[in-house]
C-alpha cells in the first residue's frame with residue numbers, strides 16, 4: 615500500500631519512490647493519472663494494471679495470482695493513502711486471507727493534512743468520509759452527529775459544499791467552528807476558519823472559495839447531550855401501528871440517526887413474520 619502526494623509531487627517519500635521503481639507491477643486506480651507521477655519520478659514503462667472501485671473484485675484475483683507467483687505489487691490510488699475513501703479494501707482482506715504479506719509505505723492523506731492545519735482539536739477525531747448526496751440522508755447523518763464531541767473530518771465536493779454547510783448551520787448551529795481546507799499542498803491552498811455561519815457567508819459571496827478539492831473539519835459539540843436509550847423494536851412496534859412502513863422507517867431514522875432503508879427492510883420483515891404467524 616503506497617501513499618502518494620495529494621497535490622504537490624514533491625511530497626512523495628524516498629521510500630515510496632524506491633518501492634515504485636522496484637516492484638514488478640503497479641496496481642493503480644487510474645493508470646493515466648499515476649503515469650504522470652511516475653514520469654516525474656523518472657520511472658518509465660512500468661508494468662501497470664488498473665484497480666478501481668468498478669473492477670476491484672475481479673482485479674484482486676489477478677493481483678493474488680501475481681503475488682502467489684512471487685511478484686511484488688504496489689497499490690496506489692490517484693492521490694493520498696489507498697483505502698481512505700479509495701479502492702484497496704478487498705485487496706488487503708484477500709491478501710491477508712491468503713496469508714500473503716501486506717505492508718504500508720505511509721505518506722500524505724487529505725485527512726491528516728486538513729486536521730493538522732485546521733486549528734481544531736486533534737486529540738480525538740472521527741473521519742466521516744463523504745456525506746450522502748441526497749438531502750434527506752445527509753440530514754439524518756448530520757442529526758446523528760450533532761452531539762458528537764470529537765472533531766469530525768468530512769470529504770466534500772465543490773458542488774455540495776454550500777448545501778452541506780447550510781445544513782450544518784441548521785443542525786449543528788451557526789456558531790459551530792469549522793475549517794474548510796481547500797487545494798492543500800497546491801497553488802491555491804486555502805484554509806478558511808470560522809463559525810459555520812461565517813464560512814457559509816464567505817462561500818455565498820465568493821464562488822472561487824467553492825472550487826477545487828476540499829476537506830471540511832468540524833469542531834466537536836461542546837454540549838454534552840445525555841442520549842435517551844431507544845428500544846428500536848418497541849419503537850418499530852409503535853410506529854407500525856399508526857404509520858405506513860415507508861413513513862414509519864423515515865420517522866425511526868430521524869429519531870435514531872440510523873438508516874431509513876434498514877428500518878424499511880425491518881418493517882417489511884415484521885409484516886411478513888406477522889402474516890406467516892396468522
Ligand code: SAM
Pocket residue numbers: 620621691693694695696697698699700722723724725768769770771795796797798799800827828829
Ligand atoms: N485517499 C485520499 C487521501 O488519503 O487523501 C482521499 C481520496 S478521496 C476519493 C478524494 C477526496 O479527498 C477529495 O474529494 C477531497 O475531499 C479530498 N482531497 C484530496 N486531495 C485534496 C487536497 N489536495 N486538498 C483538499 N482535499 C483533498
